[in-house]
Amino acid sequence: MVTLHTVNKTPFERGSLASCLKYAACGAVVLLIEDGVYAAVTGSEGAKLLATRAHEIRICVLGPDLEARGIGAARLMAGLEIVDYEQFVVLATQCERVQSWL
Amino acid sequence: MVFGLVVNEGPYQHQASDTAYQFARAALTTGHEILRVFFYHDGVYNGTRLTVAPQDDRAVTERWSALSEEYSLDLVLCVAAAHRRGILDEAERRRNSKDAENLAPGFRISGIGQLVEAAILADRLVVFGD
Amino acid sequence: MVSGYRKGREVVVKRLLYVNRRPPHGTIYGHEGLEVLFTGAVFDQLVTVLFLDDGVYQLVRDQDPSALGLKNYAKGFRALEELGVEAICVAKDDLATRGLVPEDLALPAALVSREEITALMESHDVILSF
Numbered sequence: 354m355v356t357l358h359t360v361n362k363t364p365f366e367r368g369s370l371a372s373c374l375k376y377a378a379c380g381a382v383v384l385l386i387e388d389g390v391y392a393a394v395t396g397s398e399g400a401k402l403l404a405t406r407a408h409e410i411r412i413c414v415l416g417p418d419l420e421a422r423g424i425g426a427a428r429l430m431a432g433l434e435i436v437d438y439e440q441f442v443v444l445a446t447q448c449e450r451v452q453s454w455l
Numbered sequence: 456m457v458f459g460l461v462v463n464e465g466p467y468q469h470q471a472s473d474t475a476y477q478f479a480r481a482a483l484t485t486g487h488e489i490l491r492v493f494f495y496h497d498g499v500y501n502g503t504r505l506t507v508a509p510q511d512d513r514a515v516t517e518r519w520s521a522l523s524e525e526y527s528l529d530l531v532l533c534v535a536a537a538h539r540r541g542i543l544d545e546a547e548r549r550r551n552s553k554d555a556e557n558l559a560p561g562f563r564i565s566g567i568g569q570l571v572e573a574a575i576l577a578d579r580l581v582v583f584g585d
Numbered sequence: 586m587v588s589g590y591r592k593g594r595e596v597v598v599k600r601l602l603y604v605n606r607r608p609p610h611g612t613i614y615g616h617e618g619l620e621v622l623f624t625g626a627v628f629d630q631l632v633t634v635l636f637l638d639d640g641v642y643q644l645v646r647d648q649d650p651s652a653l654g655l656k657n658y659a660k661g662f663r664a665l666e667e668l669g670v671e672a673i674c675v676a677k678d679d680l681a682t683r684g685l686v687p688e689d690l691a692l693p694a695a696l697v698s699r700e701e702i703t704a705l706m707e708s709h710d711v712i713l714s715f
């Protein structure tokens with residue numbers, strides 16, 4: 354069983370996304386929430402960071418946070434899963450522990 | 456599954472309390488249990504009865520109180536953090552000779568041990584913060 | 586040897602990882618995070634404390650916030666070993682990028698690499714982030 358990592362800030366405000374991607378084990382789940390969802394926008398610096406590990410981790414984005422910020426699915430980098438809060442809960446049950454990168 | 460939740464930030468200032476609330480609601484409505492929601496650092500501000508929610512915005516404290524009543528949810532404010540930030544129940548008001556208590560319905564004030572206990576007894580601990 | 590936390594007939598022992606990622610004094614997270622460590626000691630679990638990112642600054646020796654009127658909470662870290670903490674770990678890379686060496690720290694700590702930190706996270710049951 355793997356770890357669920359949540360990241361809630363943009364990579365410009367804080368180094369939490371970079372730290373998360375530095376330490377997440379292969380097979381981990383990284384869930385972008387709150388302001389963290391901006392990293393999922395294709396072509397952004399955050400997306401480039403995510404791309405460095407995209408082949409070996411599962412990247413999810415909280416849909417309601419995308420909608421709140423006016424980010425449509427078409428603007429997201431490829432290979433992400435958009436999840437809702439119920440799926441956030443499911444991810445937390447499927448993973449062995451949750452690490453919140455605040 | 457049994458969850459323990461930790462909320463580290465106050466209402467409105469950060470999204471943490473909102474995300475925690477939405478997570479809690481999703482967990483409870485899909486049949487999971489929540490052992491406790493522990494409010495630490497500025498998270499204790501979620502538990503003051505004296506907030507006046509904007510008419511055109513969500514009522515964060517009242518929302519937690521209502522969830523607590525609907526699901527018998529244990530909402531705990533850390534006593535040390537609450538003292539620092541001026542959130543008192545009647546017992547703490549008397550103990551510290553203050554002239555008012557301001558704890559919101561559905562919340563209780565207790566020690567940090569409640570956080571550690573939740574970390575030990577819950578299947579998953581999820582922290583919401585800034 | 587830890588005796589664990591008794592809940593009814595069951596004794597629960599979990600591996601708890603406390604992760605500190607913020608510097609001292611600018612915010613209260615480090616101070617209140619340390620209070621959880623102290624209080625949590627009575628629960629007799631297997632505890633590792635990890636200082637990561639700006640959290641390594643919390644262990645810098647000879648801190649003196651008296652001119653600011655702030656509490657010198659960080660000297661409390663020296664008591665960690667007496668609390669029966671399994672390990673005190675500091676991210677090697679994060680010390681280096683901040684121009685710090687082990688001699689700058691107030692207490693002996695295990696310097697851990699990126700791989701070791703990943704392994705720490707994967708080997709603990711619960712991660713509490715401050």
